[in-house]
Amino acid sequence: MESIIKRHRIALVLAGGYGGRMHMETPKQFLLLQGMPVIAHTLKAFENHPEIDVIAVVCLSGWEEYVERVKHDFHITKLQHIFSGGSNSHISIGNGIKGLSHYYTRDDIVLVHEAVRPLLSAKIISENIRICELYGNAITAVRDNEAVMYTEDGVSSYRCFPREQMYKAQTPHTFVLRDLEIAYQEAEQKSICAQSLYTLMAELKRFPLYIAEGERRNIKLTHPEDIRIAEALLSTEMI
Numbered sequence: 001m002e003s004i005i006k007r008h009r010i011a012l013v014l015a016g017g018y019g020g021r022m023h024m025e026t027p028k029q030f031l032l033l034q035g036m037p038v039i040a041h042t043l044k045a046f047e048n049h050p051e052i053d054v055i056a057v058v059c060l061s062g063w064e065e066y067v068e069r070v071k072h073d074f075h076i077t078k079l080q081h082i083f084s085g086g087s088n089s090h091i092s093i094g095n096g097i098k099g100l101s102h103y104y105t106r107d108d109i110v111l112v113h114e115a116v117r118p119l120l121s122a123k124i125i126s127e128n129i130r131i132c133e134l135y136g137n138a139i140t141a142v143r144d145n146e147a148v149m150y151t152e153d154g155v156s157s158y159r160c161f162p163r164e165q166m167y168k169a170q171t172p173h174t175f176v177l178r179d180l181e182i183a184y185q186e187a188e189q190k191s192i193c194a195q196s197l198y199t200l201m202a203e204l205k206r207f208p209l210y211i212a213e214g215e216r217r218n219i220k221l222t223h224p225e226d227i228r229i230a231e232a233l234l235s236t237e238m239i
């Protein structure tokens with residue numbers, strides 16, 4: 001009889017940054033949002049999703065105990081690994097991939113998500129898994145609703161892109177572990193330090209990248225006003 005090996009679906013949550021643009025002492029992934037740490041909202045989204053088996057966090061140095069406390073206080077039972085963050089997101093993702101490679105097989109699926117996108121929905125997680133299982137990868141993205149101006153000097157623009165063809169990348173970015181390992185090996189050989197996993201994969205051009213429908217509310221907390229926007233979005237959910 002043919003043996004059926006179950007593929008793990010792993011959420012790799014990135015919480016390794018300082019969030020300088022937020023101008024707060026506390027890194028933005030640990031700020032409170034409706035009385036609950038931002039990262040707790042994010043971890044809950046994965047914890048509550050039936051298709052996610054394991055959660056791993058890439059954590060800013062010195063905040064590991066805080067994450068352990070969040071795990072305990074908010075009953076994040078799927079959180080099984082905390083890996084060290086690096087000095088930028090490229091290195092942090094690399095640390096996460098190396099860490100996961102010790103425990104999981106190369107066919108397992110990894111959803112790489114920024115802790116500072118706490119309004120992640122179950123629908124986006126399901127869509128990432130569906131698209132990745134169908135095509136081999138998934139990048140969460142939303143259609144753009146504004147014109148995009150291309151500029152080289154930040155002063156003038158001579159080029160625009162058709163709006164219908166523009167999408168904004170969000171996270172999760174979902175890949176099989178094998179492709180993540182290969183991409184990071186190649187990045188190391190070519191000394192590439194990418195801004196995000198999406199930009200790395202786009203630059204390497206190893207395969208097409210497939211869109212998983214995102215949501216406008218899946219915002220990334222970057223600037224102080226984003227906290228108020230997220231609070232407002234969360235309170236509309238409760239009505």
Ligand SMILES: C[C@](O)(CO)[C@H](O)COP(=O)(O)O
Nearest residue numbers: 089114169170171195196220
């Ligand atoms: C990954 C990302 O959120 C996709 O839009 C974005 O590239 C991250 O950018 P940041 O400069 O690291 O916040």
